[in-house]
Amino acid sequence: xxxDERHEKILKQLKTQHAVKVTSLAKExxxxxxxxRRDINELHQMGKLKRVFGGAVSISGDMASGETDVAVRxxxxxxxxxxxxxxxxxxxxxNDFIFIDAGxxxxxxxxxxxxxxxxxxxxxxxxxxxxxxxxxxxxxxGGLLRPSTEAAIGTAAIDSIRKxxxxxxxxxxxxxxxxxxxxxxxxxxxxxxxxAMKQSYISFVLADHAKFGLISSVTFAGLDDACIxxxxxxxxxxxxHTVIKEVEGV
Numbered sequence: 171x172x173x174d175e176r177h178e179k180i181l182k183q184l185k186t187q188h189a190v191k192v193t194s195l196a197k198e199x200x201x202x203x204x205x206x207r208r209d210i211n212e213l214h215q216m217g218k219l220k221r222v223f224g225g226a227v228s229i230s231g232d233m234a235s236g237e238t239d240v241a242v243r244x245x246x247x248x249x250x251x252x253x254x255x256x257x258x259x260x261x262x263x264x265n266d267f268i269f270i271d272a273g274x275x276x277x278x279x280x281x282x283x284x285x286x287x288x289x290x291x292x293x294x295x296x297x298x299x300x301x302x303x304x305x306x307x308x309x310x311x312g313g314l315l316r317p318s319t320e321a322a323i324g325t326a327a328i329d330s331i332r333k334x335x336x337x338x339x340x341x342x343x344x345x346x347x348x349x350x351x352x353x354x355x356x357x358x359x360x361x362x363x364x365x366a367m368k369q370s371y372i373s374f375v376l377a378d379h380a381k382f383g384l385i386s387s388v389t390f391a392g393l394d395d396a397c398i399x400x401x402x403x404x405x406x407x408x409x410x411h412t413v414i415k416e417v418e419g420v
Contacts, residue, residue, distance in 0.1 A: 171199065176209050177218075184219055184228040189380065191225040222380040250378040250401040250418075255279045257417040258340055258376055258399050262288055266337045269366045270297055272321030272359075273342025275376040280304065291334060293322040293362055316358065323358035331365045339370035341396065343377050345384035348411055351393050352377075353386035360388035367391050379404050 179199060183190050192210070196203040214221035219228060255278035262268060264287045270276050272294030280300045290308040292298050295315070301308035313327030341363055345353040352375055354360050367373045373396035382404045393411040401418040408414060 171201065173209065176201065176205075177213060180206075180209060180213065180226070181218060184226065189222075189225060189227045193224075195225075220383070225380075227380055227384065251275045251278055251376075253401050253417045254376050254378060254399050256282045257415065258374060259283050261338065261374065261399075262286065264288065267291075267335070269331070269334070269336045269339035269370060270294065270301075271339065271341040271363060271366065272297060272319050273376070275378070276340050276342050279340060279376075291331075291336070293327055293366075295320045295322075314358070316356065319356075319359065321359060321362070323356070323362050327362055328365050331362065331369055334369055336366070336370040338372045338374065339366045341367065341373065341375045341391075343375050343381060343390075344386040346375070346377050346382045346393070346398065346408070347385045348393060348408065350385045351389045352391045352396070353384075353389050355386045355388065357388050360390040363390040367395060373397070374399055376400075382408065 176199060180190065180195060192203050192206045195206045210219065210221050210226045213219045214226070219226045251274060254275055259279050259282035262283065266288045268288060268290050270279065270290055270292040272292065277294065277297055277300065280297065283304065283306065285305070288307070290301050290306055291311060292301065292308065293311050293313070298308055298310035311322055311327045311330040313322035313330070314324035316323050343352045344355060347353065354363065375396045375398050377398055377400050379400060379402050393408070397413040397415065399415050399417065402416050403409060403414055
């Protein structure tokens with residue numbers, strides 16, 4: 171396969187998936203991982219994508235406005251998400267009243283939760299199901315269901331959240347930027363995230379390293395509104411704006 175053909179296929183996948191992994195591209199195109207890495211490096215230098223550890227993410231200027239569905243996002247940076255989720259679960263203590271946001275990394279937290287005297291509230295359909303399957307005391311807020319993220323959104327969901335006073339909330343994000351803060355593509359989901367954080371004593375945002383430097387359509391909080399749990403911080407300047415816990419190797 172010619173280089174131009176490979177470049178075209180990589181960029182075509184990024185248009186629909188927003189993020190691609192070197193290993194997946196190599197397998198799909200029948201090409202060595204080293205060749206794919208060279209292609210990604212060249213496309214990065216040309217300004218057609220953003221190179222990240224293990225793959226690449228799409229760019230539109232500095233915008234990352236597209237969104238893939240849950241099934242696709244759950245397969246991106248799996249190891250990093252597991253590390254983040256495992257650590258995040260240790261932040262929950264007895265008598266906590268917790269909000270867990272719909273998201274692929276927050277969903278992974280549930281596997282690591284211990285049996286404690288804790289009440290959970292979530293707007294994620296899958297999250298609620300997993301919580302009750304594991305025997306936890308869980309509530310799901312009602313509202314309009316969004317198919318791509320399997321989350322409840324809308325005015326009914328926001329009104330429900332306003333009744334609660336959470337000790338902690340755990341949020342997902344599509345982008346982390348110093349100036350624009352935490353961002354997500356959907357206005358409805360952004361409103362839920364904002365309200366849940368307002369109603370929480372402490373807020374945590376779970377974000378793997380690939381999310382740093384990305385800006386999506388809607389800001390739901392500033393960097394100083396939450397502590398970030400990540401596998402690693404690509405640029406140390408982020409540490410000047412909020413508390414960041416790096417869990418790589420922990």
